[in-house]
Amino acid sequence: MSEIAHQDHTEKKAFLVNSSSLKDVRSFCRDVFEKLQIQQDLKDELVLAIAEAAQNIVKHAFKNAAKPNELMVVQISCENNKLQIAFYDRGTPVDPKKVKHREIDNVKPGGLGTFFIQEIMDVVEFKDGKKPWINHLVLTKQL
Amino acid sequence: MTYKVDEIDNKRIVHLNGEIDMEVSDKARNTILPLIEAGHEVHLNLSKVEYMDSSGISVLVESKKLSEQKNTKFELVEVSKPVEKVLAMARKFL
Numbered sequence: 001m002s003e004i005a006h007q008d009h010t011e012k013k014a015f016l017v018n019s020s021s022l023k024d025v026r027s028f029c030r031d032v033f034e035k036l037q038i039q040q041d042l043k044d045e046l047v048l049a050i051a052e053a054a055q056n057i058v059k060h061a062f063k064n065a066a067k068p069n070e071l072m073v074v075q076i077s078c079e080n081n082k083l084q085i086a087f088y089d090r091g092t093p094v095d096p097k098k099v100k101h102r103e104i105d106n107v108k109p110g111g112l113g114t115f116f117i118q119e120i121m122d123v124v125e126f127k128d129g130k131k132p133w134i135n136h137l138v139l140t141k142q143l
Numbered sequence: 144m145t146y147k148v149d150e151i152d153n154k155r156i157v158h159l160n161g162e163i164d165m166e167v168s169d170k171a172r173n174t175i176l177p178l179i180e181a182g183h184e185v186h187l188n189l190s191k192v193e194y195m196d197s198s199g200i201s202v203l204v205e206s207k208k209l210s211e212q213k214n215t216k217f218e219l220v221e222v223s224k225p226v227e228k229v230l231a232m233a234r235k236f237l
Contacts, residue, residue, distance in 0.1 A: 019166040026162075026194070044225060051196055055165050113197035115236045116229075 005081065006036045006143050012075035017058055017066035017089065025054045025074060032076045036083075038143065046083070046141065049120040050074065052113035053087055053137060061091025061135055073133075081143045088133040096126040146174050155183045156220070160191040163199035172202045179209045179217060190221035199226075200233045 013028050015021040029050050033043045057072050058064060072089040117124055123140040130136070144167040149156040155178045163171055178185050185206065189195070203219070210217035222230065 019164070022164050022166060023162065026164075041228075044228065047194075048196060048229065051164065055196065055198070059165065112200055112233060112236055116197060116232060119232055119235070 004037060004039075004143075006038065006078050006083075008079050009036055010075065010077040010079075012073055012086075014071045014073045015054070016068070017062050017070040017072050017091070019055075019058055019064075021072075022051055022054055022058070026051050028074065029076065036078050042143075045120045046085075049117045049139060050085055052116050053085075053139065055113055057087060057089045057091060057135070061089050061094060063092070066091070078143070083141045083143050085139040087137040087139075088129065088135070090132060090134045092134075093129075094126055094135050094137075144170060146171070148174070148178070153182070153184055154186060156186045156188060158188045158191065162194040163192055163202075164194065164196050165198040168198035168202055171199065172205065175202065175206050176209060179206060179213055179215060182213060182215055184216040185210065186216075186218050186220045188221045189219060189226045190223050192223050192226050195226050195229050197233075200229065 009032070011028075011032050015025055026047050029047045030043065033046060038046070054072065054074065058066070062070065070090065072087060075086040075088075077084045077086070117139065121139040121141050123138075125138050127136045127138055144159060144161040144163055146160065147158045149158070157175055157178070159171060161167075175185060175187065187203075187206070192199075206217045
C-alpha cells in the first residue's frame with residue numbers, strides 16, 4: 001500500500017475500438033498516473049493491466065472487427081487512495097463466468113492478458129452496462 | 144516498433160526497438176518465425192523494448208516452441224527492465 005496520499009481525481013477519454021488505439025490508451029493512463037504521482041513500478045503495472053483490458057475489448061468483445069467509428073471509454077478515478085478504472089464498450093456481452101485465465105499446465109499463451117489483469121489489480125468485476133453501453137468492466141486497486 | 148537483424152554464420156541476432164503490443168506483434172512474429180523456420184539460431188535482443196504486453200509474450204512462446212520443433216536455438220540475449228518485469232509475471236503463468 002502506498003504511503004503517499006494521492007489526490008482525488010477523475011478523468012475519462014473515448015478511444016476508437018481498434019489495435020491502433022492501444023498506444024493512445026497507454027499514453028492517457030501514463031498522463032493521469034503522472035498527475036496522481038503514482039510511483040514508476042506501480043504505474044508500469046497499472047498501464048499493462050489497463051492496456052490488456054482494452055485489448056480484450058478489441059479482440060474479444062469486438063472480435064477485431066469493430067465498426068470504424070465504434071468507441072470504448074476508459075475512466076480513471078482516484079478517491080481516498082482507491083484507484084478505479086472503468087471500461088465501457090458496446091461489443092458482444094461478456095459473460096463474467098467465462099472470463100478466466102486458462103489452466104497453468106497449458107503452455108499456450110492465450111489468456112495471459114487476463115492473468116496479468118488479475119495479478120495486478122485487487123478486484124476485477126463486470127457490472128451491468130447502462131445504455132448506450134453493453135459491457136462495463138471495473139478494475140480496482142488500493143494505492 | 145522497429146527491428147534490425149545481424150547475421151553471423153547461422154546465427155541471426157534480432158534487435159527489436161520500441162513498444163510491442165497487439166498492433167505490432169504480427170510484425171515481430173513475421174520477423175522472427177521465418178528465421179527459425181529456415182533453421183537459423185535466433186538470438187533476440189530486447190534491451191531497447193520499452194513496453195511489452197501479452198501479445199509480445201505470445202510471440203516469444205511461439206518462437207521457443209517452433210525452435211524446439213526445428214531443433215534449433217532461440218534465446219533472449221538482453222532484455223530491458225520493463226520487459227524483465229513482464230517476463231517475471233508471465234513466468235508465474237507459463
